Amino acid sequence: MIDGFLALYIFMLAAFTGHEIISRVPVILHTPLMSGSNFVHGIVLIGAMVALGEATTPTEQVIGFIGVFLGAGNAAGGYVVTERMLEMFKSSKKPGSNQDGAKP
Amino acid sequence: MNSAQIVSFLIQATYFVAAVLLIMGIKRMSSPVTARSGIQWAGVGVLVAVIATFFHHGGEHGLLIENAALIFIAIAISTAIAWYSGRRVAMTAMPQMVALYNGMGGGSAAAIGASALLGFAALANAPRFVPMQPHANTAQVVLAVVGALIGSISFTGSLIAFAKLQGWMDKTFRFTGQQLVNGLCFLAAVALGAMVVLHPQTQTIVLFFAAALLFGILMTLPIGGADMPVVISLYNAFTGLAVGFEGYVQGNIALIIAGIVVGAAGTLLTRLMAKAMNRSISNVLFSNFGAGGGAAQEITGSLKPIEADDAASLLYMAEKIIIVPGYGMAVAQAQHKIWELSQNLIKRDKDVKFAIHPVAGRMPGHMNVLLAEAGVPYDLIADMDDVNPEFPNCDVAIVIGANDVVNPVAKTDKSSPIYGMPILDVAKAKQVIVIKRGKGTGFAGIENALFYQDNCRMLYADGQEAATKLIAGLKAVDGGGGH
Secondary structure, eight states: OOOHHHHHHHHHHHHHHHHHHHHTOOGGGHHHHHHHHHHHGGGHHHHHHHHHHTOOSHHHHHHHHHHHHHHHHHHHHHHHHHHHHHHHHHHTTSTTHHHHHHOO | OOHHHHHHHHHHHHHHHHHHHHHHHHHHHTSTTTHHHHHHHHHHHHHHHHHHHTTTTTTSSSSSOTTHHHHHHHHHHHHHHHHHHHHHSOGGGHHHHHHHHHHHHHHHHHHHHHHHHHHHHHHHHSOTTSOOSOOOOHHHHHHHHHHHHHHHHHHHHHHHHHHHHTTSSOSOOOOTTHHHHHHHHHHHHHHHHHHHHHSOOHHHHHHHHHHHHHHHHHHHTTOOGGGHHHHHHHHHHHHHHHHHHHHHHHTOHHHHHHHHHHHHHHHHHHHHHHHHTTOOHHHHHHSOTTSSOSOOOOOOSOOOBOOHHHHHHHHHHOSEEEEEEOHHHHHHTOHHHHHHHHHHHHHTTOEEEEEEOTTOTTSTTHHHHHHHHHTOOGGGEEEHHHHGGGGGGOSEEEEESOOGGGOTHHHHOTTSTTTTOOOOOGGGSSEEEEEESSSOOOTTOOOOGGGGSTTEEEEESOHHHHHHHHHHHHHHHHTTOOO
16 A cells, blocks of 8 residues: 555656646647547556456446446557547658648 | 565566656657657557556466456457547547547546445445455545546546537537536535445445536536537546546556646646636636627628639739638548648748637647648648737638637627637738638637628638639639749
């Protein structure tokens, strides 16, 4: 078990980290970043796996199964969608693409 | 160390690496240059953590976690569906997909909370002599309840947001006394949560979840489509917090860190978005946006249609052109055609720019993503604050599928629901061409005074069709030669 104050410190440091990371982000990346952070909390999947792994009664198994199912959807879907968005940024990021693009 | 301890150590080490990868992943995603590798780093982080978790508590009853087959089946089915749908969905539908996947995460956190709470209830009600097991401390139970509450709200709320953006549901759903009903539902959820903390009982837990899930629905129903970006971002932060709290319940620091980082980042992102609309988050959630209010000011003038050929002539004679895309461009999938039109204009030595309102579309940066997809270079895309001073010098502003974000009543009409929202000063351009499918209003459901201005012409067409006709029109004027 995590000691109460240790947990508080972790909460505090993680909150500042999240705040710092986002505060200097250009507007163009807001959507991909929202999508990306959506993927990051897909790590909830491992918590759900543990919940299902420790389930003994059928009720707990059903709840755990739902948890794993939903968590995996969060992780997989979040990854694919974010990847697709960022993929497009790559192609238009080449230097001088303005001049190239101007001549169809 | 025996083998079980070694496995446990390796799992913890993997979780640590995963946490590092996730944080560095988000960090890299915050710059356009490294963004793509960022999601890949984070992806590796989650993948190794998932693989490691298959060995959680292994070693005593075998190498793998209990119920490993069930876990594998759940992951396989869900991943296949999510992967397939995420690959197939059009870029324009991204916002609702983010809402959907985010809601699933919230639901997963709520499920973790549910199984933890049921476990606590079983412990509390078990005969005294049974437990050799560790006792739950109060902080765990409280955070399990809070995480479950937030996760449940995020779950059903995001599903409603998904249904609304997908067009499966009426945009808004309101009745008198709605805020009272919502308030009571929330209080009921909190009160039931408190009862669960004091006396964990299966029935109370079930009622608590019912109230929490219902509140997520009720809370999202009255919120209109224009506010959905803020709401989705808020639920994203919610899910993060829920994951962090349930991580504490399970004693899993990787969950705590990833969840709280997202919670904090998401909260900040939500505030940035609300600020871009000049509204507070509570205003978004509780104001019944666009419902009644005072009588709107009378708009004088008339809508003046224009044919594509005439519009093309206007463009041909213009020097400085600013294109303002909105959600309508996304719906019409017109970004490629619009870029082709822009290239045709640039070829004829026009100064072309894209002006993006911070909340154009359904998510901040939604338009940037679509324009990037079409291949529009970054330096042609301008943010609101940079581009607004340029409108008075602009010969023609083309508004394609944007509505509320260019509506001057946001500055002039105090009774308007969008009053105070910063807008693009399209109205100040010498000539405005509005490409629009019909006469309908924007998401806020209000008339747009811009459309009635003397310098404004309406080109009624689907975005793609209009751009195609404009390109043809330009070619007709000069024979397609350009120089």
